[in-house]
Amino acid sequence: MYTQALNSQDSAAHTAKEDPQAEARFQARIDAEEKIEPNDWMPAAYRRTLTRQIAQHAHSEIVGMLPEGNWITRAPSLKRKAALLAKVQDEGGHGAYLYAAAETLGTSREEMEDQLLSGAAKYSSIFNYPTLSWADIGIIGWLVDGAAIMNQIPLCRCSYGPYARAMVRVCKEESFHQRQGYEIMLALCKGTPAQKAMAQEALDRWWWPVLMMFGPPDKDSQHTESAMRWKIKRFTNDELRQKFIDATIPQGHFLGLTFPDPALKFNDTTGHWDYGDIDWVEFKQVVAGNGPCNRQRMAQRRAAHEAGGWVREAANAYARKRQQRAAMSIAAE
Amino acid sequence: MTDTPLLHYTLRLADTALILGHRLSEWVGHSPVIEEDLAFGNMGLDLIGQARSLYSYAGEIEGKGRDEDALAYLRDAGDYRNILLVEQPNGDFATTMVRQLLYAAFAHPYFETLTHSSDATLAAVAAKAAKEMAYHLRHSAEWTIRLGDGTDESHARAQAAVDELWPYTGEMFECDEIERALVEAGVAVDPATLRARWDKTISEVLSEATLSRPDNGYMQSGGRVGRHSEHLGHILSELQFLQRAYPGATW
Ligand SMILES: [Fe+2]
Numbered sequence: 363m364y365t366q367a368l369n370s371q372d373s374a375a376h377t378a379k380e381d382p383q384a385e386a387r388f389q390a391r392i393d394a395e396e397k398i399e400p401n402d403w404m405p406a407a408y409r410r411t412l413t414r415q416i417a418q419h420a421h422s423e424i425v426g427m428l429p430e431g432n433w434i435t436r437a438p439s440l441k442r443k444a445a446l447l448a449k450v451q452d453e454g455g456h457g458a459y460l461y462a463a464a465e466t467l468g469t470s471r472e473e474m475e476d477q478l479l480s481g482a483a484k485y486s487s488i489f490n491y492p493t494l495s496w497a498d499i500g501i502i503g504w505l506v507d508g509a510a511i512m513n514q515i516p517l518c519r520c521s522y523g524p525y526a527r528a529m530v531r532v533c534k535e536e537s538f539h540q541r542q543g544y545e546i547m548l549a550l551c552k553g554t555p556a557q558k559a560m561a562q563e564a565l566d567r568w569w570w571p572v573l574m575m576f577g578p579p580d581k582d583s584q585h586t587e588s589a590m591r592w593k594i595k596r597f598t599n600d601e602l603r604q605k606f607i608d609a610t611i612p613q614g615h616f617l618g619l620t621f622p623d624p625a626l627k628f629n630d631t632t633g634h635w636d637y638g639d640i641d642w643v644e645f646k647q648v649v650a651g652n653g654p655c656n657r658q659r660m661a662q663r664r665a666a667h668e669a670g671g672w673v674r675e676a677a678n679a680y681a682r683k684r685q686q687r688a689a690m691s692i693a694a695e
Numbered sequence: 696m697t698d699t700p701l702l703h704y705t706l707r708l709a710d711t712a713l714i715l716g717h718r719l720s721e722w723v724g725h726s727p728v729i730e731e732d733l734a735f736g737n738m739g740l741d742l743i744g745q746a747r748s749l750y751s752y753a754g755e756i757e758g759k760g761r762d763e764d765a766l767a768y769l770r771d772a773g774d775y776r777n778i779l780l781v782e783q784p785n786g787d788f789a790t791t792m793v794r795q796l797l798y799a800a801f802a803h804p805y806f807e808t809l810t811h812s813s814d815a816t817l818a819a820v821a822a823k824a825a826k827e828m829a830y831h832l833r834h835s836a837e838w839t840i841r842l843g844d845g846t847d848e849s850h851a852r853a854q855a856a857v858d859e860l861w862p863y864t865g866e867m868f869e870c871d872e873i874e875r876a877l878v879e880a881g882v883a884v885d886p887a888t889l890r891a892r893w894d895k896t897i898s899e900v901l902s903e904a905t906l907s908r909p910d911n912g913y914m915q916s917g918g919r920v921g922r923h924s925e926h927l928g929h930i931l932s933e934l935q936f937l938q939r940a941y942p943g944a945t946w
C-alpha cells in the first residue's frame with residue numbers, strides 16, 4: 363500500500379534497549395485502545411516505525427500527484443478537468459498533512475523530503491507505472507484510491523493519535539476520489555467501443571500492480587508482528603488484499619469489464635474470490651527502482667525541488683529582512 | 696463569425712479565464728513547495744470555474760445547442776478571444792506570479808465593477824469572481840514582494856518577468872466597438888475606468904518589491920480578436936486532444 367515500509371525489516375528494532383517498565387505501561391495503554399500522543403513516552407522502535415510509515419505515506423501522496431497530473435492539461439471535459447485538478451490538489455494536501463503528522467515524531471519535513479529525493483525513502487510502488495490513456499485516471503481513482511482506502515480505514519484506529527486523526531480526514535477525501543474514478547470508468551464503459559476498449563486496456567495494465575500495493579504475501583512479510591502489537595497495523599497484507607478483491611470484482615463486472623486473471627473464481631466454500639499468482643519478481647524490481655517510471659518520477663521530483671531552490675531561498679531571505687526591519691524599528695522607538 | 700456583441704464579450708471573458716486556469720494547472724505537482732501546488736490548484740480551479748459559468752452562458756446566448764465543452768474544446772485558436780497575457784508560458788515561478796499579479800490587479804476591480812452589470816448572469820458570475828480574484832491578487836502580490844525583495848537572484852528573475860510581460864498589459868484596457876456598445880448599455884465594464892486603480896496597485900506592489908516599473912512602450916495586442924501568439928495553438932492541442940481524437944464521445 364502507501365505504507366509498504368512496514369514490510370521492510372527495521373534492524374534497530376531488535377537491538378534497542380528500552381526501559382521494560384515504561385514499555386509495559388506503553389503496551390498496556392495500546393491494549394486499552396488509548397491513543398499515544400506526541401509528548402508521550404514511546405519505544406524508539408515505535409517512533410522509528412511510525413515515522414517511516416507516515417513519511418512513506420506522505421511521499422506516496424506527493425509522488426502520486428505526478429501520474430495523475432500528467433492528464434490535467436488533457437482532461438476531456440471542463441468538469442473532468444476541474445475534478446482532476448481538485449483531486450491532485452487533495453493529494454498534495456494529504457502529503458502536507460501527513461508530513462506535519464510525521465513531524466510530531468521529531469523528524470522535519472525537510473529531512474523527510476531529502477530522504478525521498480536521495481532515494482533513501484520509498485513511496486508506493488504503484489506510482490512507478492505510467493498513465494497512458496484517460497482511462498488510467500479512472501482506474502487510479504477507482505482502484506488505487508480504492509486500495510488506499512482499504513488500507514487506511516483501519517489506520518483511522520491507529521494507536522498514534524496524530525496519524526489516526528489525519529487518516530480520518532484523508533479517508534473522507536479518498537472515498538470521494540474513488541467514486542469519481544468509478545464514475546469516469548462508468549462513462550467510458552457506457553461510451554463508444556473505442557472508449558470501452560480504452561477502459562479494458564487500462565484495467566489489464568493496472569490490475570496486477572494494484573494488487574501488489576498491499577505488499578508481499580504474509581508468508582514473506584517480516585515486519586507485521588510488532589506493527590500488529592502496536593496497533594499500527596490491524597490486518598495483514600493478504601487479509602486487506604482479499605477484502606479489496608472481494609469488494610472490487612463485482613464493481614468491475616458491473617462495468618462489463620474482464621479482469622486479466624483466468625484463475626479468478628468465486629469460492630462458495632470460503633465466500634471469497636480466489637485469484638491467481640501475483641508476479642512478486644516484478645514487485646521486487648519496482649520497489650528496487652526498476653519499474654517503468656521510477657527514474658522519471660524521481661527526476662521530476664528532483665527537478666521541481668531544484669528549480670524551486672531560489673524561490674525558497676528568496677522567501678527565507680525576505681522573512682529575515684522583515685524580522686530585522688521590525689527589530690530595527692523597535693530599537694529606534 | 697457573426698456573433699452578437701454579448702456572445703463575443705462573454706467568450707472573451709471565458710477564454711481568458713480558461714487559458715489562465717490551464718496555465719496555472721500546469722504547475723500542480725511541480726511547484727517549489729507543496730503549499731504552492733495547493734495555491735496553484737486553488738487559483739486554477741477558480742478560473743476554470745469562472746470559465747465554465749461563462750461558457751454555459753455563452754452557449755445560451757448563442758442558442759445553437761453548444762455547451763461549455765463544445766465551446767472550450769471544439770473551437771480553434773483563431774476563434775479564441777483571450778488576452779495574450781494569459782497564454783504566455785509559465786516560465787519560472789517569478790514569471791507565473793508576476794503574470795498572475797498583472798492580471799489579478801486588473802481582474803479584481805473589473806469583476807467588482809461588473810457586479811453592477813445590467814446583465815444578471817454576468818453580474819452573478821462577477822460577484823463570485825471578484826472574491827476569487829481578490830485572493831489571487833493578494834497571493835501574487837505577496838510573492839512578487841518576497842521575490843523582488845528576497846535575494847539578488849530572485850530580484851533579477853522578478854524584474855525580468857515584469858519586463859518580459861509588461862508589453863502584454865495594454866491589451867487589458869482596450870475597448871473596441873463590440874464592447875463599447877455593451878458598455879453604453881450598462882452590460883460591460885469600460886476597462887479604461889480601471890486604469891488608475893491598476894496603476895496604483897501595480898506601482899505600490901512593485902515599489903515594495905524594490906522592482907522598477909517599465910515604461911509603457913509599444914503594447915502587444917490581438918488576442919481578443921483571435922490573433923494569438925504561437926503558444927495558444929500548443930495549449931489547445933493538449934487541451935482539446937481527446938475531444939478531437941474521439942469525436943462525439945461523452946466523457
Ligand atoms: Fe491521498
Ligand SMILES: [Fe+2]
Pocket residue numbers: 453507535536539
Ligand atoms: Fe486520493
